[in-house]
Amino acid sequence: MRATASVLHLDLDAFFAAVEQRDKPSLRGKPVIVGGTGGRGVVSTASYEARKYGVGSAMSGREARARCPHAAFLSGRFHAYRETSRAVMQVLRDLSPLVEPLSLDEAFVDLAAADLPDLEVSTVTEVGEQLRRRVHEVTGGLTATVGIASSKFLAKVASELDKPDGMTVVPPGTELDLLRPMKVTVIPGVGPATNERLRRAGIHTIAELEQVSEDELVRLLGQAQGHGLWQLARAQDSRPVVAEREAKSISVEGTYDSDLTDRRLMEGLLTRQAREVGARMRKNGISGRTVSIKVRLHDFTTLSRSSTLSSPTDDGTTIGRVARALLGDLDTTGGVRLLGVGVSGLADWVQEDLFGDDTEEAEEEVVLPEPPRRTWPPGADVVHDEMGPGWVWGSGSGVVTVRFETAETPPGPVRSFRMDDPALHRWEPPPED
DNA sequence: TCTGGGGTCCTAGGACCC
DNA sequence: TCTGGGGTCCTAGGACCC
Numbered sequence A: 001m002r003a004t005a006s007v008l009h010l011d012l013d014a015f016f017a018a019v020e021q022r023d024k025p026s027l028r029g030k031p032v033i034v035g036g037t038g039g040r041g042v043v044s045t046a047s048y049e050a051r052k053y054g055v056g057s058a059m060s061g062r063e064a065r066a067r068c069p070h071a072a073f074l075s076g077r078f079h080a081y082r083e084t085s086r087a088v089m090q091v092l093r094d095l096s097p098l099v100e101p102l103s104l105d106e107a108f109v110d111l112a113a114a115d116l117p118d119l120e121v122s123t124v125t126e127v128g129e130q131l132r133r134r135v136h137e138v139t140g141g142l143t144a145t146v147g148i149a150s151s152k153f154l155a156k157v158a159s160e161l162d163k164p165d166g167m168t169v170v171p172p173g174t175e176l177d178l179l180r181p182m183k184v185t186v187i188p189g190v191g192p193a194t195n196e197r198l199r200r201a202g203i204h205t206i207a208e209l210e211q212v213s214e215d216e217l218v219r220l221l222g223q224a225q226g227h228g229l230w231q232l233a234r235a236q237d238s239r240p241v242v243a244e245r246e247a248k249s250i251s252v253e254g255t256y257d258s259d260l261t262d263r264r265l266m267e268g269l270l271t272r273q274a275r276e277v278g279a280r281m282r283k284n285g286i287s288g289r290t291v292s293i294k295v296r297l298h299d300f301t302t303l304s305r306s307s308t309l310s311s312p313t314d315d316g317t318t319i320g321r322v323a324r325a326l327l328g329d330l331d332t333t334g335g336v337r338l339l340g341v342g343v344s345g346l347a348d349w350v351q352e353d354l355f356g357d358d359t360e361e362a363e364e365e366v367v368l369p370e371p372p373r374r375t376w377p378p379g380a381d382v383v384h385d386e387m388g389p390g391w392v393w394g395s396g397s398g399v400v401t402v403r404f405e406t407a408e409t410p411p412g413p414v415r416s417f418r419m420d421d422p423a424l425h426r427w428e429p430p431p432e433d
Numbered sequence B, C: 001t002c003t004g005g006g007g008t009c010c011t012a013g014g015a016c017c018c
Helices: A015-023 A061-067 A078-095 A121-138 A152-159 A175-179 A192-200 A206-210 A214-221 A223-232 A263-284 A316-327
Strands: A007-012 A032-035 A043-046 A072-074 A099-103 A106-110 A144-149 A167-169 A249-260 A287-297 A302-313 A336-347 A382-385 A388-396 A399-403 A414-418
Touching (some): A007 A121, A121 A167, A249 A263, A263 A287, A263 A316
Antiparallel strands (some): A032 A043, A388 A399
């Protein structure tokens, strides 16, 4: 904690939804929900008009639709969000060289590194208001909420107090007066699980947390979190604003509208994800040694497996080969809703092939199931079961006849299914790159 | 058909080394 | 041949954040 209110936290209000309303005037003043469009999607951002109906982040699309059926549901234009975010971050860097982005819509700014006459409350208040006006200008009308205080913790807490389009400055010396009546859930890092543990120990507010000894908190929550919360309950936070932080992992994952049971299909999807991870690594000039997969089963149980290579790689083919081998250890008979591939243990150098050709080795390729050849029913003509992918040969009287073949393996066997047979799954094409 | 995607950090146990 | 301890790496899982 500093003696001056020199840490600024800026939060763009309902960011994704606000960009959509900016770019499409017909959406202004109306409920807009970004995310939650797919069969298993969740809400990423709801505009304030939609929040009135109880729609919020991380809510399932199904529930959001039930609460606010007349909202505009959008899948998101991340390029536009990234571009707008860049403009905002540049405004912050014009104010101070020490800017720490937390996400596309949030950042800390160290005002002690800015060129200001002093750090009095009146001065930083004016700086904050100017900053909010400037953000409004460069974004074409987006609003931001700002918190300014003597530490990251307090600045972030402060920026939550006057949303949207507001600002809160916490004068040095008043931090504990502000914190003590608040619930422990305002502390970043206290989520549902930690809150429940604290609640069982009779701790609801920060004032109550402050009464608990450090030993007791460590016993309750473990060394790192116990010690951390003991400090935050006293407004003790000396974490610096750090401008550049290097990525520690890169991953790609996907949730599928219906559960996967076909191992060949899973291997094909992992292969595709591995290629995407490799491409992103090369683009960023990094490589890594530990390849991980993530598998979420039908019942939401989440498994992970990883393998550490003797030397770093950025090669999608290698990553894919390891990923498929890791999948081989897992029992996926109940069905899989999510698959993911990641690489960690990153180094900012590349071991080999720095300028070499990047053609992939053909013998490592896994053949993806064939694309649709006929249409029945609309959008669902290519299907698969545990035998692999197939396509609909004919249908009638509630029965579907499927040929299990691909261009590589004709002619395949023909089987008939009832239309509602749970063994028959719609083939979900992998997302576009 | 409750429960996204891309991350970070922490814990805990076992291997292995000194 | 009584049991030792620390440090690092690896793996799996969990909590949390936006």
